Amino acid sequence: MVRIIDRRFDSRNKSAVNRQRFMRRFKHQIREAVADAISGRSIKDLDNGESVSIPGKDLSEPRFRHGRGGIWETVFTGNDQFSTGDQVNRPQGGAGGGSGKGKASKDGEGEDDFVFNLSREEFLDVFFDDLALPNLVKTQLARIQEYKSQRSGFTNDGTPANINVVRSLRGALGRRLALASPYQGRLRDLQRQLDELLETRPDDDPEVVRLKDEIGILRAKIDAIPFIDTFDLRYNNRIKVPKPTTQAVMFCIMDVSGSMDEEKKSIAKRFFMLLYLFLTRTYEHIDIVFIRHHTVAKEVNEEDFFHSRESGGTVVSSALELMKEILHSRYANGAWNIYGAQASDGDNWDNDSPHCREMLAQTILPFVQYFAYIEITRGEQQNLWREYEKLLGAHTNFAMQHIENLPDIYPVFRELFKKKLA
């Protein structure tokens, strides 16, 4: 009569579609929440989800229903003090029962914000929604072939380093047993005869001596079977499997001269951070090279890059020069996707800017997937911007943006990496 069914292993995410629909419908609010979160959060938080709050009004499902007012007569429980005909004041704030019953809270419900949590994946998905790196398809970044060696059984030949001792000795043992088996049988017979003879005859009986000789010869033959033969050797076999790996190197170049104050640095920092996050979504392996510069450029670690203080003038070309060197020495073998991101306040030594432009155009842009320049200034763009602007038309893998303050980063970032149709 009863049927007991175990459904626990059935499809789990039945509601996933509905959840997606919900996300899609409130994309706008969710995006805003994510953008807010990014401009407000510290870097290390970026890997977490985010709690998104949507105004209750936006997602209410309107129905025809009664509002407050008119005459309501409602039954309550737990009378402890009232008699028929008593008059009581309306309770304030709705708590504790009293009038208005569920109505008050029902009306109030619409005002509350609806708060829910985005998972880390959803958070990033929203964040990177319809973004992709430029030229991604064109250069087929994902197609870079790298081989991964993996085990694949055993072979009969190979290099000594790959000898599998256990397998080899097991083979040797088997071979020895097999080769010795005819001698062993004969040996056992002779030994038995010898034992019988020795019971009745002396040690020097010719028959005994003959048997002993024969046993000696058989022993020698068995001993002559080699303990291990090249025939026994087994080698671990490793084969190369093409592995579609992708790797990228990201150059972060930042101006740390005196004119870059903390706020500008923090904007630049967020820009790099976002770029890095985006690259981690696209590439399995990412190297980051941090180059900071004032009048001279220096490769530093992340900590120093963001936190150490410097001051002085600005020579941007020093950084580009360093980037070029590193690029050619370490990342020139074609296995790397190279991205450059430069942040500056655009305040460069005047004669240097045209030099920067040339360097960029000739020695860097031909090798990189993408080079982005952001200029963080309030108001007028600076001389470096004007020089770089000349590059825009000729190089499709170069982009530049102007940022004024923190909340600008997100739209700018989207602008930079807007999906380009292949």
Next chain:
Amino acid sequence: MNTPGRPKRKKPLPSPGEWSFELIDAYHVEIDRVAREFKLDTYPIQVELITSEQMMDAYSSVGMPVNYHHWSFGKSFLQTEKGYRRGQMGLAYEIVINSNPCIAYLMEENTMTMQALVIAHAAYGHNSFFKGNYLFRQWTNADAIVDYLIFARNYLTECEERHGEEEVELLLDSCHALMNVGVDRYKRPAKLSLTKELTRQRERAEYLQSQVNDLWRTLPTQLAKAPTVEHHRFPSEPQENLLYFIEKNAPLLEPWQREVVRIVRKVSQYFFPQRQTQVMNEGWATFWHYTLINTLYDEGLLSDTFMMEFLHSHTNVVYQPGYNEPWYQGLNPYALGFAMWQDIRRICEHPTDEDRHWFPDIAGSNWQETFDFAMRNFKDESFIAQFLSPKVMRDFRLFAILDDDKDPKLKISAIHDETGYRRVREILSDNYNLGSREPNLQVWNVDLRGDRSLTLRHQAYLRRPLAGDTEEVLKHVARLWGFAARLEVAHEDGSIECLHECRQDRRKHDKP
């Protein structure tokens, strides 16, 4: 045959904390046996074990095993999930579906005791109520609901492929807004069947499209006629079912859109009886889990540890805080229902003079027959009006408050005393009357000669106004109707007032 309740020592069933399939089966056999002795008539039972996550899924698709996709279900999933993850709320131990076979979901987190409780509660209590109660018999079709929902989901998926998710979603939004005014309250709906639905759906689509042009047909003659000539009203009588009216008469809907309106209407209709039998249904199921498990205990089949846990859960379920306690959220339907059913049994078995005076018909009668009669023929409103006894009113210390917004103070209109019993009962019954709980809205008129606008009329009752988001709903009405929609309110003094008007001309947007 064993007489239920007669102590008869048997070897107790094992009662470990963890459940197993064998144990569930063993417990079910015993529960089933006792339920048969009490003559509970049920649909065949299908018990399904699910995880908490699947329970949340089931929650958010309004408890149905399949449903079409809509963002609002995602919203309720997120709400449930949030509440559950933060421990603000527990999940129900069970969900039971009014279908044949009756599907009862049990959560894997439940202990063995809880599983037994849930089987008794859902698979016998609710199940027999679904099968017996007149509302469910009349308004729902347990044999076909799952099939129908599968049809609905597939149909909507197909619509999404053809017309785009956005389009379907907008339509569903509008339909959902009218769900609670999209039911027939008095007419019996036709039976559902999957194959019939499929074949009829196509015919209907074609036929309807050819018929809706009725609205256009009056156009040419209208110019010739004198404007004073009385035209026939349309609709000739006010209609209570907005979705039905729209499905049949909205001039600009495409055939598939009509079908979607119909699906939402059918689903809404399916849940209509549940909204009217909360107290009865939950009380009935609670009464039966209590009675069945206790009978098993009396037979010596259940251990004391089992019973302690069972009573603990049961007491939580039927807890009723007083009006002035912070966690008061109105009457607990489980508590009130359980108390009423227990009380009916008491009146049958051990009537007092007061009971004989109040319930001459049932005092001293066979309780099982009385139960059967009461379960089959009532809904909350009438059940309370018929069976709420002074004793239960006293036990709950019920009292009624009159809240008239013209008075500065609230008035206690009746309490649980000799003069107030009838009044309290009347008011409580009215509190459960959907007719007075929900606003009375009707399709009043379609302006055939003019702008084809649709006029809805709200019959105000006790000066209760409509809520603030009414205008939003009216926009949905206008979207479905395709032309302007107007909402009037008819006050009790006979005056008519136009509340909102929502202009819409879809033709301009849709047909460039």
